[in-house]
Amino acid sequence: MITRIGSITLEVPDLEASIDFFQHKVGLVETERVERTSYLSATTRHHEMILVESTTGTTALRHLNLEVAEGQLEATVAQAIAAGAVDCGELRHEGIAEAHVLEIPGGFGVKLYTGMQAVPEPPASDIARPYQFSHFNIGVPEVAPVVDFMVEAFGLRPSDWLRSKEQPFLAWLHCPVEGAPHHGVAILESADIKLHHIAFDYRDVADLVARADNYVDTDHYLVWGMGRHGTGGSAFAYTEDPSGMMVELGSGMIVIGKDPRWDGPKVWSMDDPRGVDEWGSSIPEKWLAKRVEVRSPIALAVRR
Ligand SMILES: [Fe+2]
Structure with a gap:
């Protein structure tokens, strides 16, 4: 069962400029940076936005990230494949326990994941952060x-x-x-x-x-x-x-x-x-x- 539409993963041409926008205009904070990948959130969830520096200089959607109930990842992947998704294999990265990438009709990448890591509450901001x-x-x-x-x-x-x-x-x-x-x-x-x-x-x-x-x-x-x-x-x-x-x-x-x-x-x-x-x-x-x-x-x- 999908419990939450968790985030998206976006490739951006200028990582620093995009991070600056999401921090100062939207109100997110960077919770972790690994090489040219930035994890951002405004809550105690490890990330609600993943920005990856593009190697092609273009902006592109990489993954739509859907959260699956604990213990149901395998069954949900199987259900999606039966409905017509193409299995692109497991994916491991910061902030989540496990994930699986699918390509769905239209060519969209969907990442199903479980086990979102908790992070400390972000500091107070002059203008309220999104929830x-x-x-x-x-x-x-x-x-x-x-x-x-x-x-x-x-x-x-x-x-x-x-x-x-x-x-x-x-x-x-x-x-x-x-x-x-x-x-x-x-x-x-x-x-x-x-x-x-x-x-x-x-x-x-x-x-x-x-x-x-x-x-x-x-x-x-x-x-x-x-x-x-x-x-x-x-x-x-x-x-x-x-x-x-x-x-x-x-x-x-x-x-x-x-x-x-x-x-x-x-x-x-x-x-x-x-x-x-x-x-x-x-x-x-x-x-x-x-x-x-x-x-x-x-x-x-x-x-x-
Ligand atoms: Fe909308």
């Missing part, structure tokens, strides 16, 4: 088959769809655990395969506003926001990191089973503007156009 890695959003030409795969391979559950269940423009899924956030996985219709954005959650909207104020300056403006998503319920501000990846800062996402704003998965109409923003904005073109390339773990293994 969790929230979700990733991936772009694919056809959303519905990827939703079906996420359900079959990983046991994730649909939260909502935008446009229709059969041909969603956007779809959101959550982990099958008590108190899961409305979405840990979002899937966007897109002309090509891509990572679209990642997100971190803050306890209070005031913290989110403070983070947005700390982000904007004469060179940096929000890509979109602030607003409040109807689907998922969170207030949002979309920023960009120095590698070009879009990072959503959010607050107030619906907690499944505990929030009256959600009583089961539903289809939102494209004609209902509340789905994307209850406060009235519509999706900007520049938001839709954001993309980070996806590194196939099979191709990565061949290159080595």
Whole structure:
């Protein structure tokens, strides 16, 4: 069983610049550095973000990292392979007990892991730190088959769809655990395969506003926001990191089973503007156009 959408692993061209962004703009701290790999977190979890210096000078998604319940790694890997994932073998690195890499349809690398190491609470910060890695959003030409795969391979559950269940423009899924956030996985219709954005959650909207104020300056403006998503319920501000990846800062996402704003998965109409923003904005073109390339773990293994 997948218990948490834990983090992502990203290849970045300028490791120091990306670390600086996640420390000072998002509020993470570096918990460990091994050669040109940096582990970052804002909680007592060893990492909620892994940055690896790129050897090709490009930004790329390496792994979507899903946490598996203790003792269930082997069974979860087998379930994903039966659903169509390709086994890319075990992976050992800092901060976790064991992990296994898969390539899923679309060429995305998924790392299933157990045994996240605990680290000391990070020091207090002038502007509040996020309390969790929230979700990733991936772009694919056809959303519905990827939703079906996420359900079959990983046991994730649909939260909502935008446009229709059969041909969603956007779809959101959550982990099958008590108190899961409305979405840990979002899937966007897109002309090509891509990572679209990642997100971190803050306890209070005031913290989110403070983070947005700390982000904007004469060179940096929000890509979109602030607003409040109807689907998922969170207030949002979309920023960009120095590698070009879009990072959503959010607050107030619906907690499944505990929030009256959600009583089961539903289809939102494209004609209902509340789905994307209850406060009235519509999706900007520049938001839709954001993309980070996806590194196939099979191709990565061949290159080595
Ligand atoms: Fe998002």
